[in-house]
Amino acid sequence: MRHSHDRERVAVTVDLVIFTVRDERLHVLLIERGKEPFEGRHALPGGYVRAGEHLDAAARRELVEETGVDAGQMHLEQFRTYGDPERDPRGRVITVAYLALGPDMPVARAGTDARAAGWEPVDAVLDGRIDLAFDHGAILREGLERARSQLEYTTVAATFCREPFTIAELRQVYEVVWGLKLDASNFRRKVTKARGFLVATGAHRTPDIGRPAGLYRRGDARLLTPPLLRSGDAVAAQLTTLALR
Structure with a gap:
């Protein structure tokens, strides 16, 4: 006997935790969202994976679009997948998080869905001065601990x-x-x-x-x-x- 199962439409994105050292402080690249959900809130840069696109290729593309820096000049690694059903109010979105590390990088440029982009001190997120959209605060914190352990x-x-x-x-x-x-x-x-x-x-x-x-x-x-x-x-x-x- 065949059983029918509800199949949920699922989208896949990549999100980037991009760290650099500027003015003797650890900074992360954040965007200001230009549309709903969370319009006007800070978030990690990222975007949808295109049809036929490999995850690593999507991460490298987003990195170039947001920073103008080729991934070959940085350390880029996948560190976790986040799939909580409630993480995105638009529907079921699974995101693959990447950690990117590099030297003091150029002024950030906003991607197509962002109102602005800039390098922000990581401690401004950790102490609550900057509240990130979605579950990006948790992603950033786990990316930070991943970076710390990688240095070890x-x-x-x-x-x-x-x-x-x-x-x-x-x-x-x-x-x-x-x-x-x-x-x-x-x-x-x-x-x-x-x-x-x-x-x-x-x-x-x-x-x-x-x-x-x-x-x-x-x-x-x-x-x-x-x-x-x-x-x-x-x-x-x-x-x-x-x-x-």
């Missing part, structure tokens, strides 16, 4: 730096993303001993004050060996903060 086990932190860069500039990335102050000497020792993380260029940069600093570029390694871990207390505190806000 991979070499993506160097993606935030324009080459060549100094150890101090790399340390600032860790401090900004993790929200922690790090001991400079201990950090230098760990990152210079990590296999394949950094390659010294032999050149130096002379600051206005202080000694010349050695310049580095990213090595071939993608995994950080040994990993550079946050303390257990720091991780627990950050996860609690993300969950409460």
Whole structure:
């Protein structure tokens, strides 16, 4: 006997959590929605997946449309799918979330459905000053923790730096993303001993004050060996903060 089942019409989108470091603070790209639902509210950039389009291709397309930066210049990875039936008032919309990391990027430009676009401090979302549409607040928080953990086990932190860069500039990335102050000497020792993380260029940069600093570029390694871990207390505190806000 055949059984009939109700089939719900489902749309698929991609949403991008795009982080960069600007003015020594972690920023995320947000758009101001130009139409309902949530007209005038901030949201993560993204859009519908086109017919016959692969998910990664849709994410790369949206990245170029919103930032003008090719995905080849950034770290881009899929980190979770969100499918709560109530997440979008227009109907059943499943979104695939992507994390994008890159150095200080150009002024954002609004896509077709956006009224405006701009780089906003992440802490403005975390402390409630900016309230995101849909479930984008939760997506951003999970993207932030994904970025923090990636810095522990991979070499993506160097993606935030324009080459060549100094150890101090790399340390600032860790401090900004993790929200922690790090001991400079201990950090230098760990990152210079990590296999394949950094390659010294032999050149130096002379600051206005202080000694010349050695310049580095990213090595071939993608995994950080040994990993550079946050303390257990720091991780627990950050996860609690993300969950409460």
